[in-house]
Amino acid sequence: MMPSHCWQSARLKFVAPLRNERTPAGADHAEYVGLENIESWTGRMIASEPKADKDSEAETGLANVFREGDVLFGKLRPYLAKACQAPRDGVCSTELLVMQPAEALNPRFLLYELLTPDFVGAVDASTFGARMPRASWDFIGSLEIRLPPLETQSIIANYLDRETARIDRLIAAKERMLALLEEKRAALISRVVTRGLDPNVPLKPSGQEWLGEIPAHWQVQPIKYLAVVGNGSTPSVDNADYWDDQGYPWLNSSVVNVSPVTVASRFVTETALRECHLPKIQPPAVLVGITGQGKTRGMAAVLGVEATINQHLAFIKPRTQALCADYLCHLLGHAYAFLRSDSDGAGSTKGAITCEQLANMKIPVPPRCEQIEICARIGQSLAVSMPVRSKIQASLDLLTERRAALITAAVTGQIPPEEMGA
Template sequence: MNGTDLLALLPEGWRRVPLKATCNFFVSNVDKHSFDDELPVRLCNYTDVYKNDRVSPDMELMAATATPQEIERFHLEVGDVVITKDSESWNDIAVPAYVEGTADDFVCGYHLAFIRPRKEVLDGRFLFRCLQSRPVALQLELEATGVTRYGLPKDSIGLAVLSLPPLPAQVRIANYLDGEIARIDGLIAEKERMLGLLEEKRAALISRVVTRGLDPNAPLKPSDQDWLGEVPAHWEVQPIKYLAVVGNGSTPSVENASYWSDDGYPWLNSSVVNEPLVIKASRFVTETALKECHLPKIQPPAVLVGITGQGRTRALSSLLGIEATINQHLAFIKPHCDALHPGYLCHWLGHAYAFLRSDSDGAGSTKGAITCEQLANMRIPVPPTGEQLEICAHIRKSLDVAEPLQSEIQNSLNLLMERRAALITAAVTGQIPLEELQP
């Protein structure tokens, strides 16, 4: 289909224009550091945009500093749209949020760009919905470059093509979507609340059995760790390094073609810890990379742990089910004796998630990162091997009961999310007649 055919698909009065013809756009370089010779600001950060459809100074924002020139250049105004510019995943690029409030010290932060529509031709809320639509989002995702971290070039923002109706129609479409999406979001929130309750129940079950075992009458003893409390008296409490090998990997240079292959040795990044069991890889490295980059060959069963970043993957863990190597944002824990079962260890690390996050947020060079040394020295309660297996079986049996309901709710949630995305795309591309749009 050529450009003329695409134009023919638009309703009368609509036109396709590059974003740069209707907007100004800026890439921020204001970081999270504070300096005495700069002015205090409230910083709109990556997570503020990624997790919210709308941003304003009324949110809980990071306190930072910026120069007067930076404040003038990157100050956010009502009607702007902020997008994520960098991410560990290409499909998290250009996630938008609409700016619905402003203040003199409200500033766009690093890893973000913001787009300011020219109000005589483009409504900010319509632009926000265009950026949420699949055609525009896909254009920007495809422009992102990188292997382990993706970035959106500034020029690519301006080249994204919008389907643009007259301004009154933009406002009508934006009003309609605000109402419809609010109703769908209410249903989504209810489904997410139900999934959250199920997850709380799951976490409570796992926490109870990996810290107290299956016998409610077992005598207890102090674990000598305030956050952990008491554990069964017959359990050992030992550093992980006495029971397992701990290490991490690296990322071979993407410029060296001899390091990468379509069918080489599986290489994993930190996104894999979002799954309970890792059984496939999306990238592969060569034997040359394994040798020259000193990448570990990890044999299953082992446990992988996310060790860097401010996102949820830091401190998440999963079981490794395939032979693989890993990047520097992951650590592996490979038990070297029968005294520690990988399944029990993975469940226990799930219980320790909040502690690991808090512990790695401390001051110093390790802020926002868990080191292999921290993991190796971490003292964990170790039941007898047979009891570890019983604990894993008990957890599996309980999850088998809960997972069908969880799956049903998740499927319903997925359908709502698909409906939401399809409605936005249909409205901003002219597939819904204006006379049918009732706010």
């Protein structure tokens, strides 16, 4: 819906055609923009550190050319809410479409229109079922956008610049509060899983650089002495004999984002368990993400239900009472940076943690009673902080929804120009 007076509509490709200029990505460009340099939903540019990896797109292949004032839109799902206006000339990833707004179209107004949930949702829906979900320009360019008079576009863009900046400041404040809570949580866990609960206990060198000193009465042992380590696989998705909604729980690597793990991604049959050599893992156990360049690699979660896993997860199943799964999970959280760096070495293991690395990893082993006390202390702290965190997150979600609703209302003409400071 849009106001009938003076507002028109047009297909995007007629008012913001593609630039379609390409250049070698490795050339000496003043600025390179990748998907990682654009913040989702806000249109803000994010600076990134120079990459040493010469195989990255920024160094090889081709890049799209953009000019100051062009509007960039990410075509790769789940990055379809990534769009920005170019502040200067440069080049960008070929996963970004470069549009040249016509004289009748304010670039900032176009940017806000592209970031509405309705527009992003329409483009996103066009990629469903695709093996590599990239939105096509044929589809995007055929979508109609609203065209109020140019003066009204400027009023709307200026209004949204002001109002979204105000909301963004509130969002940033909430995010800082969440970050501080996370830092406090991580600091507590790091301290108690490596030093215990007694601040006066005698210490000794652990012999592990990532660990430092530990209580003198604790042991240091490889995980393989205390637990079984293994991983799983993904049965062929084309084989109907392997999958069943009423089957055995099968987990992918996304589950390590929430602990304990109690919900399955999909379910496999007994045939799949047998023919695909899938392990049956019973709690207590810990799951670890072992592949990928995202944050999942190195993350750990306690397994709360009997399940099997794919090849991107490893399981660590204690085989002795000397190791508590909850303590191990907290300890691996402290070891996250070490696991990431240790798996970034050269060779075939680059970007992956192997089961052998996990099995040989030396960890501190307090007496079981201390492990239980440590987990209880962490649980008490979380019981206090989680309600606060949940309240802040709910407020943050409301602000994010308010931002999206405001943009939609403005670009669809639901807010009179006089209310926007005309």
